[in-house]
Amino acid sequence: MSVFTFGTEPTRVSSPWLRSVKTEDDTIAKLEAEPQEGAIEYKLHLLLRPRRPYQLIGTASASGSVRDDILSDCDSLSAYVTAPSLLTDPKNRKPSNEYYATSTESRRLRLYHLTTQLLWRLKQSMTNGPLGTTESLIPKLPADSDDLRAAIQPGTLWQGLEESRGALYEIGVSDDGTLVGLPDDEMEESLLTLQVMAASLGCVVKVTRRHCVGECEWSNSSTKREKSQESSTVIREKLFVAEALVTPSRGKDTASLVAAETPSSPSTKPGTNLESASLTEQLRITLTGPTDGGKSTLLGTLSTGIFDNGAGRSRTFLLRHRHELTSGMTTSLSHVLIGYKDNGLEENQIYSFSDRNIDSWEAIHDSSRDGRLVFVSDSAGHPRFRRTILRGLVGWAPHWTLLCLTANDGELKIRTTATTATSHEETDPALVEVDHAKAHLDLCLKLRMPLVIVITKLDVATTASFRSTLTKVLTAVKSAGRTPKLLIKQRVQSDPTRVPAIDEDDVQPLISAMTKSGNLLNFVPIVSTSAVKGEGIGMLHALLQNLPIPSTPTARDYIGAALNPEQPDAVFHIDDKFSLSALYGNPVKDEDEAKHGTVVAGYLRFGHLAVGDRILVGPFPPDDDSRAITPEERGSPGGEGLSASHPSSSELGRLAMRNAVPASAIQGEWYNARIVTIRNLRLPVRLLEPGQAGTIGIIFEMPEEDLSDSIFERPPRPTPKVRKGMVLAMPSKHMLETGLSLQAASGVTGVFEDASASSLIQGSIVKVYIASVRASARIVRVSPTWTFQGVHGAVETEDDDHDVFSMEKLDGALSARYEHSLVYEVQLDLLTHREWIEMGSQVVILEGGSRDKSGLESFVGKVVEIVE
Incomplete structure (x- = not known):
């Protein structure tokens, strides 16, 4: 079930006078x-x-x-x-x-x-x-x-x-x-x-x-x-x-629900009208891992308190499509909400669908007031659906990532070795699974996000396979410069509505160490679970209730005002869009969106947004530009060994990308809109706090066209089509006073510390993930660059001069004064659309996979330059 799920259409408000029987005299x-x-x-x-x-x-x-x-x-x-x-x-x-x-x-x-x-x-x-x-x-x-x-x-x-x-x-x-x-x-x-x-x-x-x-x-x-x-x-x-x-x-004009003349809401300022917002502490979690990692089964047990029967009974509460139920493979994002609260008892309360008094997310909101809400997203695991994987890891900006790996992974590897030794005619599926587990682990460590590793399926693993899996995990975590913390006591949770006090005591030393360090990346908790026997479920609940939440995001987290003066007061990243009425949440046709509005979903990067606020939506391509199409509208037949979402996955896709129009040739436009409804994790509110996720109903304020000089009747101007990757933004006072407009980037330059970035080929087509933006891009330049960090800041030089500034020719004083490192600058030209990209944000580049790759090989860097 999605966070954006709306029920059936309610009974309409219709006057009984319209249905009454009239007499002969009317x-x-x-x-x-x-x-x-x-x-x-x-x-x-x-x-x-x-x-x-x-x-x-x-x-x-x-x-x-x-x-x-x-x-x-x-x-x-x-x-x-x-x-x-x-x-x-x-x-x-x-x-x-x-x-x-x-x-x-x-x-x-x-x-x-x-x-x-x-x-x-x-x-x-x-x-x-x-x-x-x-x-x-x-x-x-x-x-x-x-x-x-x-x-x-x-x-x-x-x-x-x-x-x-x-x-x-x-x-x-x-x-x-x-x-x-x-x-x-x-x-x-x-x-x-x-x-x-x-x-x-x-x-x-x-x-x-x-x-x-x-x-x-x-x-x-x-x-x-x-x-x-x-x-x-x-x-x-x-x-x-x-x-x-x-x-x-x-507002003032209560006769019109759409054209309500409410003043610009002062509630966008911190500390104003907060009683209309959800003030309960909220933690966002994303589950990721290979196909057989047990993600959906584990999440089903956490949210319902029902142990699995070994055949996937728990995951049936989460799967959204019939083909998922048939194959047992998750292909889309699904969401659950779990509440925690200290009621003064020995054990803290869990509010989920395991409680017979809970039948909706609104009830979880109400019961967990002054406690904690944990919003958990389950995503696909197979590299064929890698854009869904990246959407869950990057698009939603989760606070923590839970990586699920099977405890019998080592056993699979042993069996695969024996199989491949006797037959080389075909690749054993188990070998692919082992590679996928390592690829997911490497990707999570590269993303530099707070991470928890959950080892699942203890009930079917042997001691040798569990030890082999644990060794592989510990080696990878230590190689990334992080400290693993084992929480692998295999206790069974007896009450699905309570957090065991003994598990609560076990996680407190780790939580205290995380808080004192000030960096959530220093430690990686490792938990072992079994959704069949219930082992480790209580420990995982205790961890979810106590994991530290990053500080409230601000507009200057990535870069200062001097380098980026065009920063708005609030930015909401659109990760999904629904053809629903902005006011009532009922399905509407595309041609009726101008009248009823639309509903967008995502998260508030920073700032405050309230009902009645006037905002900007975009960037859109010009109305007369038919060349710009969304990635969803472009065909992606899929090539053998490649992700079907990759633009180069077939000969047809490569031909289309070769003739693609750069985004620099397409102007970006912004449209005015008004916020009419807000839901924070399905709870109707009037104010969205920074960092919170939810849905926003917007109605565009289209300018009236002057038709006085035309003798022909013109069709009405079409309503702009919202797509994933756009933003809702509120310009700052400085921007309004100086006339600065929001940026619409046609290209970016990123810095990558990974030496493997040198393998990127100039002119090749790649997929780029930046916040909620998922776009195709062409590599324009790959330049190795020396970065010297010293007392007076950074000194960057192109590699062409590396003979002058190489380590061999640096004198002792310069070497002692400057810390040096070799990074790679990659200039990317976006295709199809201009995008709103924030300076300093994380950029992920994915190339096309092949038979000998998992498809999740990526390059993670930071945006240092934006080309408008």
């Missing part, structure tokens, strides 16, 4: 009965006081014409028809208890009951109705002595109602649809009560229909003395029914 005698489900609420009245006794109630049919304005006149009333069932006995003058029962509860208690009914109705028109505790469902309501008119201004929108389409209230109508009606004063009081209810939830009320349905009589006598003297007068008034629409407040 009037409506009765509405349909109130539906049990949906966003329609029939209310005889919303009074907070007992009703007056009536002497006579008479109703008539209301006009059935659909009107959006308020109808307060009754001139078109055809005839006065008395409803015998609604008449009171004129002798005893007692009203019918069915419609006029008095209330004995306090005003505030009745207002609370009415407000919770409204909250429930508002959720009925949402795709995902968030859950919450009882305490979180108590709105702030005026006291019994307060003036209600002072409480009609909408407050902060109730968390979770951002995507509600509203609720309809039919006032003066009984549950069976009978048009009872209210006199004018009681109708106004009911509407005032509804306004107070809506305002407490951050909503507004609009009366969409008002009809006269009859007349009523009552006596204005208020004391027994007046009754005895028969000095009371009879008052006759008309009866009305009203239809009111309650919708979430989205």
Whole structure:
């Protein structure tokens, strides 16, 4: 299941007046009965006081014409028809208890009951109705002595109602649809009560229909003395029914959900309106490893508490496609959410689907408040899906990577050696698996990311194979300059909803050492697990709950302001895009995106984004440039021995890349848009914090074209097509004042410390991964460069002069003063698209694989120059 999963479309908010049967004179005698489900609420009245006794109630049919304005006149009333069932006995003058029962509860208690009914109705028109505790469902309501008119201004929108389409209230109508009606004063009081209810939830009320349905009589006598003297007068008034629409407040112009004129939100500043954001500590984890590494099975056990049966039962809770269930091979990204919290007990609580009280991510958010949320992504393992592997490792910017390797890897290698010794006609699949495990391990170490190695399948491994796998892992980790820390005590977790206290105690020394070192790359924890027997599962839970989280990202993490003044205040990397309504999350067609907007997914690199913010989206190719196509639109037939995602994987792909247009020939454009909804790990919020992942609903603000000089009708300007790799950005004040625009890079230059980068061939086509950007590029230049780091900074020289600055000719003083290293500068020319690339960010280059390679060989460097 994806973090972006939306449920089925909810019941639409539709007026029952549109479905009612009309009489011969085009009037409506009765509405349909109130539906049990949906966003329609029939209310005889919303009074907070007992009703007056009536002497006579008479109703008539209301006009059935659909009107959006308020109808307060009754001139078109055809005839006065008395409803015998609604008449009171004129002798005893007692009203019918069915419609006029008095209330004995306090005003505030009745207002609370009415407000919770409204909250429930508002959720009925949402795709995902968030859950919450009882305490979180108590709105702030005026006291019994307060003036209600002072409480009609909408407050902060109730968390979770951002995507509600509203609720309809039919006032003066009984549950069976009978048009009872209210006199004018009681109708106004009911509407005032509804306004107070809506305002407490951050909503507004609009009366969409008002009809006269009859007349009523009552006596204005208020004391027994007046009754005895028969000095009371009879008052006759008309009866009305009203239809009111309650919708979430989205700014000044609440009549329009899309064109809401909200001011530029000040909540983009740190510390403002934080109650509308998720403040629970969040840790992002990516699982990676070879195909048979047991990633999905392990994650299924962690998130459900169900041990595997040895045949992959646990992974069935995660796999999203039928072919994945059939083959058992993960080919796409799937996500789970696990919550942890210290409840003051001996063992900390685990909030996941192993808890019978948890049935949604919103419930995990609510239960883990003030604790920790761990967002875990599971990715593919086969090199054929290597772009999915890199997307999970690079695109989501995870805080930690969990590399899963099988404990019987050494046994497979021994069997492979025996097989290949007797037969050389074909390659044994086990040999490929061993190579893939090493390739995944090398890739994770090259990426310079915090790493945890999980050795899986202890139940099927022998002591010799486990020792062989562990030796290989320890050797690779130490060779990378990191310190391995073994946490391989094989204890079984007895309670899937608790973190064992003994495992918690075992991980604390390691966590303390990590915290003191200040560098999360220094240590590599190694955990051994078995999803079948449950060994090591508690240890892994304890580790996930306590792993240090990197510091909050800022705009100047990579490079200072002097070298990069064009840095915006906030950047959201788009890693996925969905054809969903920006407001409600329902599927929409591409041609309707201009009206309904779209939903993008990714993570906030730095800064704050809030609902109502005006942002820039891009970079886009020009509207008339048909040469620029997305990587998804380009065919990738796939060559034998190569990744199908690689542009050079076939003769057709090589021919297409040879004729590809450089991005420098394509201008980049930016479009204005407005944020209308935000979800942080499925939780509806109004503010996204730096480093958090989620989905954002945006609506483009397309400029109006001047067609006054044209005699021909022009088609409307098409809505820009959002693709993966773009960004949502908020320009800084400095950029606005100086007129600087956001950069759109057509090429980059990266520095690579790996000596194997010298094997890159000038003119070859490669795949480049930078943040959420995945693009094809042509290598323009590969230059070895000496870098001297000393007291006065770095001194770089081209290799052509290396005879002058070589180590042999450096005198003793220069050698002692400068630390030197040989690096490789690689200049890349992006193809197809311009991209937004941040100076100092990590760049990964992947070449095409072959039969004798795993396909994951990569070169990892840092961006030092951007070509616009």
